[in-house]
Amino acid sequence: MELPLVVGVDGSESSLRAVDWATDEAGLHGLPLRLVYASLWERYEGTSLAQGPDRPSEQVMAEDIVDAAARRAHRRDVELKVSTDLLPEEPVSALLRESHNATALILGARGRSAIAELLLGSVGLTVAARAHCPVIVLRGSHDNQAKSGTRQRIVLGVGEEPQNSAAVRFAFQEAEKRQVALEVVGSSRRPAHEATGGPRPAGDSAALHEQGAADTPDAALRAAAADHPSVEVHRRTVEGSTRKALLDASATADLLVVGAERRHGHFGLGRVAHAVLHHAACPVAVVPQLV
Incomplete structure (x- = not known):
């Protein structure tokens, strides 16, 4: 089975640009695309993934983020096989685990400061340093x-x-x-x-x-x-x-x-x-x- 290209999404513009780029890359190589959202919201909400109208607000937001990313990928390539997942854990740990079963990880360049457009954020830098597969950062x-x-x-x-x-x-x-x-x-x-x-x-x-x-x-x-x-x-x-x-x-x-x-x-x-x-x-x- 061919391993997917995995994109870490968080709703930011840089992660959506990464979805665009990864969609083309997946189509080019004939690979499936996997979109994941990782967050520690579960720790703060005190709940696990839930169903129905009483879902925590952070879970609803996470679902909206990955759904929007999947729709964006399908608009760009209607034949592409796209899957999504919510990972209620710290982003670095989640992405490093994903790297064991990915052809490559694709991330947007997003920092946390006023110079975010110049410097890569800590998540991207740590994942690039420790991943078990190629990591492509959209600089x-x-x-x-x-x-x-x-x-x-x-x-x-x-x-x-x-x-x-x-x-x-x-x-x-x-x-x-x-x-x-x-x-x-x-x-x-x-x-x-x-x-x-x-x-x-x-x-x-x-x-x-x-x-x-x-x-x-x-x-x-x-x-x-x-x-x-x-x-x-x-x-x-x-x-x-x-x-x-x-x-x-x-x-x-x-x-x-x-x-x-x-x-x-x-x-x-x-x-x-x-x-x-x-x-x-x-x-x-x-x-x-x-x-």
Whole structure:
């Protein structure tokens, strides 16, 4: 059975934009869509899910939220299989549990402060750091479309370490489904003696250093490229900060893909993933890799 795309909804405009985007994504991949609302209202109302006219007001509101989201998805794609659920518990715990049985989690970027449009809220950041499936956060002033984004390219962030193979596969699959180009962006830093103009060891050069950095994504991408030969791949290595390179690239991308390692039960986000989740100008997919 194909696992659904799961969207966390809460009635906010950002979550409704996530429903739009996820509807396109589900149709593109032939997946069902699951819309969930998680809240601790049960704790305060002192009741469980009830039926009939005496339902608690918070339950009525939650039902209205998921029903409105489902109608919105069906208006966008009448053939899409959509299910809804109310989860009377804390949102982070609910979404992390959902991540065990989801193809991906899709969330709107919503903070709690005056700079909510710039920074990702605590729920989204925690879920992205700990989820067991890819988490896509709808950052930026995107066009709400997964099928036919206006920029016609996906960006994959790579580093100088062995690459997250799950993120590579995810990026290639998305590019293939959308029939768009994949741009692989990495960064290199010149050794200190080169940056300061000091003498270089014999046989060392900036050209050799840059070539070594460029070879890293080549080696990491070889298997995925063989599996997805129709994807047009562009490789770009820039000198300096990976974070800056990816943030710059996000301004002209429909989706930015980065990896996150999960080591022996340890969860978290690297500095690059953390930065792009806060500041990218396009949707960001954080793809976990068990190592």
